[in-house]
Amino acid sequence: xxxxxxxxxxxxxxxxxxxxxxxxxxxxxxxxxxxxxxxxxxxxxxxxxxxxxxxxxxxxxxxxxxxxxxxxxxxxxxxxxxxxxxxxxxxxxxxxxxxxxxxxxxxxxxxxxxxxxxxxxxxxxxxxxxxxxxxxxxxxxxxxxxxxxxxxxxxxxxxxxxxxxxxxxxxxxxxxxxxxxxxxxxxxxxxxxxxxxxxxxxxxxxxxxxxxxxxxxxxxxxxxxxxxxxxxxxxxxxxxxxxxxxxxxxxxxxxxxxxxxxxxxxxxxxxxxxxxxxxxxxxxxxxxxxxxxxxxxxxxxxxxxxxxxxxxxxxxxxxxxxxxxxxxxxxxxxxxxxxxxxxxxxxxxxxxxxxxxxxxxxxxxxxxxxxxxxxxxxxxxxxxxxxxxxxxxxxxxxxxxxxxxxxxxxxxxxxxxxxxxxxxxxxxxxxxxxxxxxxxxxxxxxxxxxxx
Amino acid sequence: xxxxxxxxxxxxxxxxxxxxxxxxxxxxxxxxxxxxxxxxxxxxxxxxxxxxxxxxxxxxxxxxxxxxxxxxxxxxxxxxxxxxxxxxxxxxxxxxxxxxxxxxxxxxxxxxxxxxxxxxxxxxxxxxxxxxxxxxxxxxxxxxxxxxxxxxxxxxxxxxxxxxxxxxxxxxxxxxxxxxxxxxxxxxxxxxxxxxxxxxxxxxxxxxxxxxxxxxxxxxxxxxxxxxxxxxxxxxxxxxxxxxxxxxxxxxxxxxxxxxxxxxxxxxxxxxxxxxxxxxxxxxxxxxxxxxxxxxxxxxxxxxxxxxxxxxxxxxxxxxxxxxxxxxxxxxxxxxxxxxxxxxxxxxxxxxxxxxxxxxxxxxxxxxxxxxxxxxxxxxxxxxxxxxxxxxxxxxxxxxxxxxxxxxxxxxxxxxxxxxxxxxxxxxxxxxxxxxxxxxxxxxxxxxxxxx
Numbered sequence: 001x002x003x004x005x006x007x008x009x010x011x012x013x014x015x016x017x018x019x020x021x022x023x024x025x026x027x028x029x030x031x032x033x034x035x036x037x038x039x040x041x042x043x044x045x046x047x048x049x050x051x052x053x054x055x056x057x058x059x060x061x062x063x064x065x066x067x068x069x070x071x072x073x074x075x076x077x078x079x080x081x082x083x084x085x086x087x088x089x090x091x092x093x094x095x096x097x098x099x100x101x102x103x104x105x106x107x108x109x110x111x112x113x114x115x116x117x118x119x120x121x122x123x124x125x126x127x128x129x130x131x132x133x134x135x136x137x138x139x140x141x142x143x144x145x146x147x148x149x150x151x152x153x154x155x156x157x158x159x160x161x162x163x164x165x166x167x168x169x170x171x172x173x174x175x176x177x178x179x180x181x182x183x184x185x186x187x188x189x190x191x192x193x194x195x196x197x198x199x200x201x202x203x204x205x206x207x208x209x210x211x212x213x214x215x216x217x218x219x220x221x222x223x224x225x226x227x228x229x230x231x232x233x234x235x236x237x238x239x240x241x242x243x244x245x246x247x248x249x250x251x252x253x254x255x256x257x258x259x260x261x262x263x264x265x266x267x268x269x270x271x272x273x274x275x276x277x278x279x280x281x282x283x284x285x286x287x288x289x290x291x292x293x294x295x296x297x298x299x300x301x302x303x304x305x306x307x308x309x310x311x312x313x314x315x316x317x318x319x320x321x322x323x324x325x326x327x328x329x330x331x332x333x334x335x336x337x338x339x340x341x342x343x344x345x346x347x348x349x350x351x352x353x354x355x356x357x358x359x360x361x362x363x364x365x366x367x368x369x370x371x372x373x374x375x376x377x378x379x380x381x382x383x384x385x386x387x388x389x390x391x392x393x394x395x396x397x398x399x400x401x402x403x404x405x406x407x408x409x410x411x412x413x414x415x416x417x418x419x420x421x422x423x424x425x426x427x428x429x430x431x432x433x434x435x436x437x438x439x440x441x442x443x444x445x446x447x448x449x450x451x452x
Numbered sequence: 453x454x455x456x457x458x459x460x461x462x463x464x465x466x467x468x469x470x471x472x473x474x475x476x477x478x479x480x481x482x483x484x485x486x487x488x489x490x491x492x493x494x495x496x497x498x499x500x501x502x503x504x505x506x507x508x509x510x511x512x513x514x515x516x517x518x519x520x521x522x523x524x525x526x527x528x529x530x531x532x533x534x535x536x537x538x539x540x541x542x543x544x545x546x547x548x549x550x551x552x553x554x555x556x557x558x559x560x561x562x563x564x565x566x567x568x569x570x571x572x573x574x575x576x577x578x579x580x581x582x583x584x585x586x587x588x589x590x591x592x593x594x595x596x597x598x599x600x601x602x603x604x605x606x607x608x609x610x611x612x613x614x615x616x617x618x619x620x621x622x623x624x625x626x627x628x629x630x631x632x633x634x635x636x637x638x639x640x641x642x643x644x645x646x647x648x649x650x651x652x653x654x655x656x657x658x659x660x661x662x663x664x665x666x667x668x669x670x671x672x673x674x675x676x677x678x679x680x681x682x683x684x685x686x687x688x689x690x691x692x693x694x695x696x697x698x699x700x701x702x703x704x705x706x707x708x709x710x711x712x713x714x715x716x717x718x719x720x721x722x723x724x725x726x727x728x729x730x731x732x733x734x735x736x737x738x739x740x741x742x743x744x745x746x747x748x749x750x751x752x753x754x755x756x757x758x759x760x761x762x763x764x765x766x767x768x769x770x771x772x773x774x775x776x777x778x779x780x781x782x783x784x785x786x787x788x789x790x791x792x793x794x795x796x797x798x799x800x801x802x803x804x805x806x807x808x809x810x811x812x813x814x815x816x817x818x819x820x821x822x823x824x825x826x827x828x829x830x831x832x833x834x835x836x837x838x839x840x841x842x843x844x845x846x847x848x849x850x851x852x853x854x855x856x857x858x859x860x861x862x863x864x865x866x867x868x869x870x871x872x873x874x875x876x877x878x879x880x881x882x883x884x885x886x887x888x889x890x891x892x893x894x895x896x897x898x899x900x901x902x903x904x
Contacts, residue, residue, distance in 0.1 A: 104892035108899060135892040153894035333800040335787060348785040349801070349845070350836020384802020386898055388881050389888030392844035393801070429840050434886070436841030440556035440587040442605035446838055447560060 017043065017072060020051035022061050029058055031172050032229060033126060033375075038090035039064035043071075045083045059175040063089070063123055070427075095325055095375025096405040097126035097179075098398065101382030103133030103189075106157035111387045113170050118395070118433055120174035122402035127171055127178045128232060128306075128377060131159070134202050137189045139164070143221050144214070146193030164225045172227075179285070180226045183234025184215065185267050199249050200242040206267035207252045212274040223280055230304070231279065233271070235294045236287040240264050268298040276300055288317045288324070296320035304374060311340050311364045318365070318372040327377040329359045330401050332393055333384055340364055350438050353400040353421070354414050362409065376405050395435035396425050469495065469524060472503035474513045481510055483624050484681060485578060485827075490542035491516035495523075497535045511627040515541070515575055522879075547777055547827025548857040549578035549631075550850065553834030555585030555641075558609035563839045565622050570847070570885055572626035574854035579623055579630045580684060580758075580829060583611070586654050589641045591616070595673050596666070598645030616677045624679075631737070632678045635686025636667065637719050651701050652694040658719035659704045664726040675732055682756070683731065685723070687746045688739040692716050720750040728752055740769045740776070748774035756826060763792050763816045770817070770824040779829040781811045782853050784845055785836055792816055802890050805852040805873070806866050814861065828857050847887035848877050 036056040041064045044050040053064035067089065071082045098119050100112065107115075116127065131139050137151025140160045148158045159167070168178045182188065185204035190197050197214055199205030219231060240260040243249045253263060276284060276299075286294050288305035290313055296305065297320065305317040306325045314324045328338035335344045335352055340363065344355035362370055378398045385393055400421055403411065411417075418438065426443035428435040437443075488508040493516045496502040505516035519541065523534045550571050552564065559567075568579065583591050589603025592612045600610045611619070620630045634640065637656035642649050649666055651657030671683060692712040695701045705715060728736060728751075738746050740757035742765055748757065749772065757769040758777045766776045780790035787796045787804055792815065796807035814822055830850045837845055852873055855863065863869075870890065878895035880887040889895070 105889055106894065106898045136894075154896075154899065156899040157894060331800075333802065335801075348783075348833070348836060349787075350785065381800070383892050384800060384888050384890060386881065386889050386895070388886040388897075389844035392841035392886070393888070429838065434840040434844070436836050436845070437557055437838050438836060440835050442558065442588075442609060443838070444606075445840075446558045447606065447608040 017049040017051050017068070020053055020065070020068060022065070023052065023054045024058060024061055025054075025056045031059060031175065031177055031227075033177050034094045035059050037063055037094075037125070037175075038088070039067075041067055041085055041087040041089070043068075043082055043085040059125075060090075062120075062175050063091075066121060066123065091123065091125075091406045092408060093373070093375040093405050095126055095377075096124050096402065097128045097325060097327070097375060097377030098124045099128040099130055099327065099377060099379035099381070101130040101133070101380060101385070102138055102159075103130060103136050104382035105386040106136070106138050106153055107387055107390070109159065109163045109167060111390075112167055115390070116167075116171050116174055116176055118391070118428070119398075120176060122399055123406050124398075124402060125175050125177060126375070126377070127176050128181060128379075129167075129178055130181045130183075130382075132182065132189060133187050134189050137192060141218055141221055143217050144193060147190070147218075149193065151189045151192035161225065168226060177228045178226055179228045179230050179232055180222060181232035181234055182219065182222070183232075183236055184271070185211075185235075185264075186238040187234055187236050200246050203238055203242055204267075205243075205246070205249060206263050206270065207249055212270050215271070216275045216278045219275065219279060223282060229283060230285050231282050232285040232306075234287055235268070236308075237289070238264060238293070264293075265295060265298060268294055272299055285325070288313060288322075292316055292320065296322035306377065308379070309338055311338065311359070311361060314361070314364055314373060315366070315369060318369045323372040323374050325375045325377050326361050326373065327379045329361070330356055330376060330378040330397075332378055332380045332397055350396075350436060353397045353438060354418075356397055357400040357404060357417055358412065358414055359404075360409065360412060376401060378402075391434035392436050395428060395433060396421055396438050399424055399428075399435075469501040469503050469520070472505055472517070472520060474517070475504065475506045476510060476513055477506075477508045483511060483627065483629055483679075485629050486546045487511050489515055489546075489577070489627075490540070491519075493519055493537055493539040493541070495520075495534055495537040511577075512542075514572075514627050515543075518573060518575065543575065543577075543858045544860060545825070545827040545857050547578055547829075548576050548854065549580045549777060549779070549827060549829030550576045551580040551582055551779065551829055551831035551833070553582040553585070553832060553837070554590055554611075555582060555588050556834035557838040558588070558590050558605055559839055559842070561611065561615045561619060563842075564619055567842070568619075568623050568626055568628055570843070570880070571850075572628060574851055575858050576850075576854060577627055577629060578827070578829070579628050580633060580831075581619075581630055582633045582635075582834075584634065584641060585639050586641050589644060593670055593673055595669050596645060599642070599670075601645065603641045603644035613677065620678060629680045630678055631680045631682045631684055632674060633684035633686055634671065634674070635684075635688055636723070637663075637687075637716075638690040639686055639688050652698050655690055655694055656719070657695075657698070657701060658715050658722065659701055664722050667723070668727045668730045671727065671731060675734060681735060682737050683734050684737040684758075686739055687720070688760075689741070690716060690745070716745075717747060717750060720746055724751055737777070740765060740774075744768055744772065748772035758829065760831070761790055763790065763811070763813060766813070766816055766825060767818070767821060770821045775824040775826050777827045777829050778813050778825065779831045781813070782808055782828060782830040782849075784830055784832045784849055802848075802888060805849045805890060806870075808849055809852040809856060809869055810864065810866055811856075812861065812864060828853060830854075843886035844888050847880060847885060848873055848890050851876055851880075851887075 037060045039055040039060045042052045053061050055061035136153045137147045138157050138159055140148045140158055152158045171178045186202055197204055197211050204211050243260050283302040285304045285306055288307050290309040305322045306327050307313050309328045311326055311329050317324050339355055339359050344352050346352045361373055378401050380394055422439055425435045425437050429443055429445035489512045491507040491512045494504045505513050507513040507516055588605045589599045590609050590611055592600045592610055604610045623630045638654055649656055649663050656663050695712050695715055735754040737756045737758055740759050742761040757774045758779050759765050761780045763778055763781050769776050791807055791811045796804050798804045813825055830853050832846055874891055877887045877889050881895055881897035
């Protein structure tokens, strides 16, 4: 959201903005997803340049400086592109998330930092780190070393405790909260290191009290590393019938007169009563599919649901008592089949950003529900992504969605966005980011002497 | 096609193949698309290693050495993977094409060489260079300098004559024929430099005799640079009604009692009578859409049609008298919507290779027509591709199709191919090629110290 006035005229005297005063109302450097992210940016021309960024805190000021850098972009001109600017800006959504999947393919810490650099330029403020999944457990736990020792693809493909701290700090300096995901009771490869926790293939055993003490101990270790106000607990895609194939669980269910579906509820009741109270006030997030898997009432107030399939499911989840983040429309590995209008009708891949950009999430909600949509999230699921194709898959699409995350609801014209995005891709290419173009044209990076 | 026997046992003595004898039946180094590409590769173990590649000519021998290098691949093991091999191999299709589009985005010569290196590893033997199109004319002509001077995106974005010669020679040394495309009468940006040739927006004027002398002069210059037996003349997507908006052409049509559709035929009749006879025996290729745009009988015998939409159109084009190359199934910038079964049913982008791989082009033909399918072509249309996302778009899909181009018709099992392709992607990644993975897993390149 912005109210701005700027001038692109220029007096050709060759003057440049080589400094900008930053004024902060507070020196508080605690990062939170709902921090005040408002800034004012003023560039006045008499005398030129007189540059000022004002914000409540350093994170708001950061967005002011990102905006300044984009206004000063000279990729297609030799003259500065602003002479005067008076901008007040703040994000539409507090939660602007990007999902990074390091379970399907390992990404080195140096590469994750690269990802964070580029995300920050796009004003993303949440890295939803899908760090582990059924395929691998590349995260070191001091309390449970066998998780990584037996669960990682390779001893070299493990994020050690100091790596995790390093990533969190690097992200924080760019205004990005790292929200880790530890999916339970399925999708987690907990059993590679600790098979006694498992009820059946890839799913924890809710009838085993040790599961909850294990989770509490593990998560308390993670809290020390990840200061995020949210810990993401997944709950995704559990085949509850799998439990019935375990004779001990089947007997337990009979004794307790419970179905496998009820056992899933029982698991979350226990997480809420036995685990979450020990998490020092942290809140949790879970996935919500088209089936509304996890009853919102089973989780503590303040938990949120990430709607990863049809955006029409946002309403039922909110009505169930849970604010939502929408990711289903923003799958970067697909032709975003989860828009309200159905599959993307694009001739070719480079046009699929338009379908994501055009989607207005409020259209799926009543006005009363709007404030319960806390944000959007682009998801780079990693089945087909390693560091070699990562950027080509992510950009330009994640840049297009980033604009819808930040800008006013009425900034939604595809034709106008295409002009901005085309120029932005060139800017990314000149920085060496492997973003693919969206339309034919020329960028000076195309004739760069370096081949790739 | 291959008949082979090999053994993967290994005596652990640490012996390596450090040389291989190559025997050629002829020292002829003339490259042709239908060259004899057969080779025999023998590795015997007593004494080990005794390595021999036999072929008719250097290009066949090259494929033997590529095969040897892949058999020796040690990316996932420290031991050589072959002890003995007796292989006789030859391609299923003589024409194994890859379309490179440098009109929508310019690609530096150094990058094109990189592309050729990787194509050669996959046994591609035709670079269909879609060098110019409506968007830009990045090719220098000595006879018509204004084509590039007024048609290129930038003075730096021009392939000079020596660049073209360089690319042709570089490709030739890798067994790749560079078949240039100069699309007429539309899709060519001829008018940026020479507006008097144009009949209407982006389409040449068939009623202007100078058009044919221009084409002959231009193409004769190109023949000196490109030794390819085929010159591709396009003929694609001409809106013939555009001519009617030109009063002079409209009057000419009235005088000659001709429709705009007949003017399109007239153009090709003149190309056949006025231009092609001057091309020193070169043959031509043209696009064929679902409408059978260019009547095969209008072109000289030996011309071929590239079927770029529904593969079911191969039959009608062949029956019309023209052999075909199929590209419609192999659009690398799309969810390959042109398979016989319709759009690809894949959950995510990394799986779209399967649809291309499964397509059996002979299924669309009668057995009598089989020999008229001279090859397949993957097409990297460049609207959404520059050097930053090129490899991520191309591989793994172009590798999957390459196997169908080379191997026997019955080598078509997707599950088996997935195992090979997964390992191959790792091999490409270890070489630094930006190929995306197709399934979750680990490759030692994932923990490489270099970030990107």
